[in-house]
Amino acid sequence: MSNLRAPGSGHLYCTLKDDTCQIRAVIFRSTASRLRFALEDGLCLVTRGKVTVYEPRGEYQIVLEYAEPKGLGALQLAFEQLKQRLTAEGLFDPARKRPLPYLPRTVGLVTSPTGSVVRDMITVLHRRCPNLGILVVPVAVQGEGSVEQIVEGIQALNDLELADVIIVGRGGGSLEDLWSFNDERVVRAIAASRLPIVSAVGHETDVTLADFAADMRAPTPSAAAEAAVPVLSEVLNRLGELDNRCRQAMVRRCADERRRLALCFAHLARLRFTLLAAAQHVDGAVLQMAQALRNLVKRRREQVHAATHGLIAASPQARVHHGLTFMPHLFARLCKVMGHQLDRRRREVEACMDHLHHLSPLAILSRGYSIVESLPDRRVIHEARQVEIGQDVLARLAQGQLRCTVRETISDPSV
Known part of the structure; x- marks a missing residue:
């Protein structure tokens, strides 16, 4: 196949060729919608159709009524193509997968209500955990309408929130029988589930896209039941062992704490005597400090008293009073000396004036x-x-x- 074209009408146009010749081909929309795989250039096909003439160009063409990949079935090709596309989107990324709850209270089964599969899973679940709640969502697992029922069953369990884990499964069969679990809608519903899902489709050799999208893949439905629920008796035995170990550990811990408490009491007794001795030392230090403060205050008072007497003795008030008694006599002497000095200076100025006048x-x-x-x-x-x-x-x-x-x-x- 080459020159593949897909206009908005829904019809497909291409060229079929071999090593020596080629011819145009057309696949009308009604036929193209029934193809289970995607056509692409370079694909080798086994086809069936009828030869017609396209009158506007006067060319022969083949109107294809059936097409299947050569050497690979249409379902297998569609499986590989869808797997590659969903892998590129990250739906199969291991980082998205969630761990299963260790001890679920209720398990939801999305499977056919008839047949040995549902009975085997219920038997295994009750044998491993007799008080486990089981919620069966009956769906068709193959044929027309099975895809919608499986998707609605998964969504219903998520909406009701009555289950802790979901098992989606059926018995073995051909690729066509298992094809509902390769449908893109089922794969996306499993990937979008808020509850962890275990995929148990077919036998151990059967592989579906639901296995890649689920949080865990089980080789058989019975193995899925065993993986989803632990054996209650083993859990109880384990709890009994842990209870005994906890009791023993608590007894040992209590004994250790008693010994530590006794040592603490002994240490506190020694600490009490140490504190009493320190308190006595503090009392003595307080008394010495009080006496030292009293002595210091006494010395400072004596120093202040001596300084006060010295200041009184050195006060300038007496000197000022003594000096005021001599002020009139000194003022009179000053006035007399100043008069003599002024007369002498006046005579000197007159002499200088006469000399200057002559010159x-x-x-x-x-x-x-x-x-x-x-x-x-x-x-x-x-x-x-x-x-x-x-x-x-x-x-x-x-x-x-x-x-x-x-x-x-x-x-x-x-x-």
């Missing part, structure tokens, strides 16, 4: 002299040659100033 150029000007300055730079003129004829000069007198114009310069001072 002042203003005193010279009062005797008829003058100071001549050039204009406009106001430089003092010492020689006649420092000015020119027609130049303005300024003559400073003892009283006032004269602005003069040079009409003639005479170099000889005797003229």
Whole structure:
């Protein structure tokens, strides 16, 4: 098969070929819906159909009415394809599997109500645990409608929550007889169950997809019953042994604790004498501390008393009072000394003023002299040659100033 096409109409179109030739083929929707496996390119098929002519293209084609994989049955191929797909989804992951309860109170059986399988499982369950509750959900395990009944039985036990573990099983048979337990709906119902499920389908050599999805696979229904429920007598014997061991352990533990308690009492007696001795030592230390505090307080009071007398003796109040009696006399002496100093300083200042007056150029000007300055730079003129004829000069007198114009310069001072 090659060039497989699946349009929305539901019909399948492909090409069938061998080493030397090829021909178009069509599988109508009614036939395709009955196929138990998925078609894919490269699949070798054994087919049956009738040859027709597709008039729009004038080509021969085969309308297939039956198809089966060559060398592998359709059911087996469908089994492998569905197994691969569900494995990829993680439905068979061992991490999803849950442990079975150790001692369930009620076991749910999803199986056919007739036949030896249900009787064998009930017999084994009652033999191993006589007071066990058994809830049988009767379903068809093969044929039309069996898939829906198995799925509804599993869901009903989960919804009622009356069972602790579920066993889904049937007797042996052909692949077609066991096919209901390879249906995807049954596999997904087992994987989605909140209660742990034991799969017991067929004999030990029979393998179904329900075995992979269940939390535990049993080779036979009877083995499933044995795996789901322990032997009650063995459990009781084990509990009796554990009870004896617990009693013995408690007796030994009580004896050990009594010995430890006696040692603790002895230790407490020694500790009591130690505490009494320590208390006596503490009392002595307290007395010594009280006496030391009293002595320290006494010494500090004596020191404070001595410091108080010293402060009184060194008080500046007496010195201040003594000093106040000498203040008027000292003030009078200070005023007298200051008067003498002021008179001496006044005479010295007057002498300096007379000396400065004699040295002042203003005193010279009062005797008829003058100071001549050039204009406009106001430089003092010492020689006649420092000015020119027609130049303005300024003559400073003892009283006032004269602005003069040079009409003639005479170099000889005797003229």
